[in-house]
Amino acid sequence: MIARIFIFIILATLLPDLYVYRRYIRHRFDLSLLMRLLWWVPGAAMVAVTLVYAMIDDFAPANLTLFNIYLFMLGLIVVPKLLFVLSSIAGRGVRRMTRGTRNWGNYFGLLLVLGLLYVLFTGSMTGTDHLRVRRVTVRVPDLPKSFDGYRIVQFSDIHLGSMRSELLERAVEQMNRQRPDMIAFTGDIQNMRPDELTRHTSTLRRLHAKDGVYSVLGNHD
Structure with a gap:
């Protein structure tokens, strides 16, 4: 399964890391080399695990518990950064067109990330405990x-x-x-x-x- 989309996952992991590093971390002179390197550790780990799963011949790995943890970490690490970066890039474009002084895409991206994390944690911890019955009446013409x-x-x-x-x-x-x-x-x-x-x-x-x-x-x- 991962083999079909592993290139997309790797790009979605590394490109946002590169964008954030170049825009917000590289020019921070008060950060030590170790702190700068630590920024790349989560993404590098996700890329490594993604490559491992991409080399599995079966559609799904035998240990689904570890695989589910991997999917959860994608939602926790990769997707939030991707949403923020896309919003930031869009905000930069709007700022140039309107000649503004502030990138509102960054703030919108942070709101998206907070919303995503809320859905991720509530959905995986409490959302699965709720059952709801929806009653829908369907009217079919000429039904016996x-x-x-x-x-x-x-x-x-x-x-x-x-x-x-x-x-x-x-x-x-x-x-x-x-x-x-x-x-x-x-x-x-x-x-x-x-x-x-x-x-x-x-x-x-x-x-x-x-x-x-x-x-x-x-x-x-």
Whole structure:
């Protein structure tokens, strides 16, 4: 998987580091050589790990825990710097066109970074604990009257490899509580490997609908 986009990841890692170093670090004479070198350490580490994963023949590595940590670090280290640099460059362009004296793109970039970090941490720590049932009424012209009030529960992208058993049990309970006529699963039941389903099989078997439970495979399945 990483082999397909590793060049983009490396460029997205190194180019923002180079931009920030040239614009804000290189001319800081009060910084020691060690402090200047430390700036490159996180990016160099991400490039090294990216190259390791790019050389793996399988679509996904065997140790998904380490791989998930790598993806988290991409969101923590690489993406924030990329967003800031893109905003900064755009701000420089606006400043030149308006002949302004301040690069507002830097401030906007900092806001984007703070928003990204908020989403990253809340999504990975607390966001996965929330379940919400959305009820949507679909009106279909010329639908046979026998389908009037037909209730379909649709769910997708549960990615069982990173889903806690307690949360899945709550989800199954919520779905059954809707008394559905049909349950439709619409993709990405696993992260990478079919064996992720093994420990959840007994829970998924508790799904019940009058006309059955159906599944459409996603790009991870």
